[in-house]
Amino acid sequence: MSEKYFLGAVCGGKFRTEFPQMLSDENCFTYILKGGAGTGKSSLMKRVAEHFEHDCRVQRWYCSSDPDSLDAVVIPEHHAAICDGTAPHVFEPVYPGVSQQYIDLGRFWDRAVLSRDRAKLTEAADANKALLASSSRYNEAASVIFTDTLRIGEACLDRAKSEKLTEELSDNLFKSKKGSGGRLFFRRLTALTGSGVITHYETAADCKTVYLLRDELSAASDALLKKLADLCVKLGFDAVVSPSQLVDGTYQHLVIPELSAAFLSDTGTEPPFKAEPLELTRLYRPDKLTEMSERIAINKRFAEKLSEEASHLLREAKAVHDVLESFYISAMDFSAVDTLTSRLISEIEKM
Numbered sequence: 071m072s073e074k075y076f077l078g079a080v081c082g083g084k085f086r087t088e089f090p091q092m093l094s095d096e097n098c099f100t101y102i103l104k105g106g107a108g109t110g111k112s113s114l115m116k117r118v119a120e121h122f123e124h125d126c127r128v129q130r131w132y133c134s135s136d137p138d139s140l141d142a143v144v145i146p147e148h149h150a151a152i153c154d155g156t157a158p159h160v161f162e163p164v165y166p167g168v169s170q171q172y173i174d175l176g177r178f179w180d181r182a183v184l185s186r187d188r189a190k191l192t193e194a195a196d197a198n199k200a201l202l203a204s205s206s207r208y209n210e211a212a213s214v215i216f217t218d219t220l221r222i223g224e225a226c227l228d229r230a231k232s233e234k235l236t237e238e239l240s241d242n243l244f245k246s247k248k249g250s251g252g253r254l255f256f257r258r259l260t261a262l263t264g265s266g267v268i269t270h271y272e273t274a275a276d277c278k279t280v281y282l283l284r285d286e287l288s289a290a291s292d293a294l295l296k297k298l299a300d301l302c303v304k305l306g307f308d309a310v311v312s313p314s315q316l317v318d319g320t321y322q323h324l325v326i327p328e329l330s331a332a333f334l335s336d337t338g339t340e341p342p343f344k345a346e347p348l349e350l351t352r353l354y355r356p357d358k359l360t361e362m363s364e365r366i367a368i369n370k371r372f373a374e375k376l377s378e379e380a381s382h383l384l385r386e387a388k389a390v391h392d393v394l395e396s397f398y399i400s401a402m403d404f405s406a407v408d409t410l411t412s413r414l415i416s417e418i419e420k421m
Contacts, residue, residue: 072123074270075312077131077141078159079261080380082318083210085158088256089131089142092151093161096169098144099421101414102155102162105175108395110407111154114175115140117411118152118418134261135202135384136391137268148421152414158202173414175407183401194394198387205383209262212376216288216316219369223289226358232290235353236297243279243298243331249306254299259312259323260337262377264385267315271341274325274332280343283335285350286370288320291335294350295321298333302326316373 078087093100103111112133119128122145131142131153142153155161155172163170184191260269274280285291295311299321302309312323324333333348334341351359359366 072119073127073129073273074259075129075131075273076134076137076258076261076270077153079134079258079315080206080209081313081315082213083206084318085206086313086318087159088258088313089153089159089161091256092142092144092153093164093170096165098146098149098151098169100151100153100161100170101173102153102170103173103175104155106156106179106394106398107391108398109175109179109402110404111156111175112139112141114407114411114414115143115152115154118145118415119143121415122148122418131257132270134263136388137261137263137265145418148418150418150421173410175402175410178403178406178410179398179401180403181401184397187397191394191397194390194397198390198394201383201387201390205380205387208376208380208383212373212380213316213318215369215373215376219286219366219373220288220292220317220320222362222366222369223285223287223354226287226354226362227289227293228353228355231353232293236294239281239294240298240301243326243329244301244305244307247305248328250304252303252305252307252309254303255308255310257310257312258315259325259334260315262315262381262384264381264388266381267337267339267377269323269334269337269339271334271339271343273310274323274334274341275343277325277327277330277332279329279331280341280345281333281348282341282345283333283348283350285335287354287366288314288317288322288335290350290353291322291333292320295324295333298324298326316377 077089078085119130122128126145126147129144130140133139133141144151283291299309299311307326307328310325311321314320314322322335
């Protein structure tokens with residue numbers, strides 16, 4: 071089984087990541103990769119993931135600004151993880167040498183080769199940084215507008231209907247109490263990328279019960295998911311919570327592996343497997359929705375346009391990043407990286 075997440079995403083104009091929750095796990099040893107663009111960090115992690123996925127459960131954590139690139143790989147059975155520790159997700163060891171270790175890929179580049187292209191390299195690095203900053207500002211504007219929509223939804227929500235549906239779903243879901251002290255693991259299934267909004271629905275592909283939540287205002291789905299997550303903790307079931315990619319603190323998806331159940335918000339694309347639609351619009355008061363319909367429509371139009379521009383700027387940043395990578399690729403000794411990767415695989419196999 072392979073799980074896919076995003077290591078982080080820009081939400082409300084700020085880069086947010088839940089990976090520190092993994093770093094704080096004293097039972098997991100994490101290798102933190104350092105090095106510039108194009109130094110082979112993603113390729114190293116892909117090779118490690120491919121090696122272990124035949125016999126183990128593997129978690130792949132992707133980059134939201136380059137969704138084909140890996141930012142982390144976790145092998146739970148071996149209590150091991152490897153992550154990209156460079157900006158914007160700079161990670162530092164919590165217990166150096168005991169639970170985390172730096173790996174510097176910069177030792178395999180030729181500084182003389184890099185120096186020949188110094189002007190072009192720094193120009194590309196600065197341009198990439200500027201484009202990402204612009205994308206973040208558009209994302210922040212979209213988040214502000216969508217937050218207004220969320221607040222409208224909260225004001226229009228019929229609490230009695232919401233609680234009734236939650237009770238019906240929980241009665242069907244939680245047939246027994248496992249114990250107490252279930253854990254919530256925060257991991258992002260959805261992110262805005264240069265290809266638009268991407269959701270790694272396939273992470274829940276093995277779940278027998280899957281609901282697809284349809285809720286344009288997000289207030290009903292957020293309330294439902296938070297109550298179900300609270301029940302998981304109370305009844306002793308671990309669950310994966312995916313935060314909203316637009317409003318910080320809002321829940322977008324919930325996966326409960328031990329119950330083989332998932333509640334996935336509709337993000338514009340259908341899951342590649344059977345999912346039961348759950349229309350949550352019925353949980354809002356119709357009279358209130360009618361009263362606020364014009365503002366909701368305006369918010370939707372502007373939030374979508376701002377998100378589209380944020381995505382467009384991410385595509386431009388990716389193109390510049392490719393240029394930046396090319397300078398480092400030409401200066402790297404990848405045979406040394408391959409040797410290092412083989413050594414890491416051997417170390418992890420012994421964990």
